[in-house]
Amino acid sequence: xxxxxxxxxxGTTGLLGEGRVPKYHVRxxxxxxLDEASAALGLARAQCSAAQTAPILLEAQRDLYKLMAxxxxxxxxxxxxxxxxxxxxxxxxxxxxxxxxxxxxPKEFILPGDTLGGAALSMARAIVRRAERCVVSLFDEDEVIxxxxxxxxxxxxxxxFVLELLENQNAxxxxxxxxx
Numbered sequence: 001x002x003x004x005x006x007x008x009x010x011g012t013t014g015l016l017g018e019g020r021v022p023k024y025h026v027r028x029x030x031x032x033x034l035d036e037a038s039a040a041l042g043l044a045r046a047q048c049s050a051a052q053t054a055p056i057l058l059e060a061q062r063d064l065y066k067l068m069a070x071x072x073x074x075x076x077x078x079x080x081x082x083x084x085x086x087x088x089x090x091x092x093x094x095x096x097x098x099x100x101x102x103x104x105x106p107k108e109f110i111l112p113g114d115t116l117g118g119a120a121l122s123m124a125r126a127i128v129r130r131a132e133r134c135v136v137s138l139f140d141e142d143e144v145i146x147x148x149x150x151x152x153x154x155x156x157x158x159x160x161f162v163l164e165l166l167e168n169q170n171a172x173x174x175x176x177x178x179x180x
Contacts, residue, residue, distance in 0.1 A: 018074060026134070026143070031072050037131045038061050040128075041064070041128075043120050048117035050163075060159070063084065063152065067083070070144065075143070078144065078145070085146075088148070089151045092159050093155055096158055096159045103162060104165070110177055111178050114173040114176055118173075118175075122160070122164050
């Protein structure tokens with residue numbers, strides 16, 4: 001068994017369902033951004049120290065895996081891969097609301113980098129935002145029809161922000177503000 005198929009050597013990639021598209025297709029850009037977001041969450045998970053952070057990020061990574069499948073599916077197959085719904089969005093909201101009771105919300109913009117875990121979460125948040133823009137573009141072009149995909153990514157970026165604040169606080173670091 002090899003770790004490569006060589007099927008993409010022609011510059012195309014397969015969808016979940018029938019057909020292939022160019023690797024630069026907007027759907028593949030979205031899948032790639034979601035893959036990067038999951039990898040960034042994994043990097044953050046490996047560096048975070050607050051007890052509640054890692055399990056939350058692991059569950060979010062599993063959600064992204066399922067979200068990525070729905071985005072990678074052809075429109076006629078997307079329903080088979082539908083997992084992200086209002087309940088999953090609600091789960092993110094619950095996590096964010098619970099954590100917001102133990103961290104202080106800054107009154108102005110912040111700068112990442114006060115802790116390794118916090119910086120990794122800030123990077124993950126930025127990548128999730130890019131993935132969100134890609135998915136919104138697909139939604140606007142009727143390439144995906146599940147509005148909960150964009151809602152999920154929007155809430156996930158907010159959760160990453162709150163987790164960054166938690167990581168800084170857990171390490172005893174004050175979060176740096178953008179204005180001196």
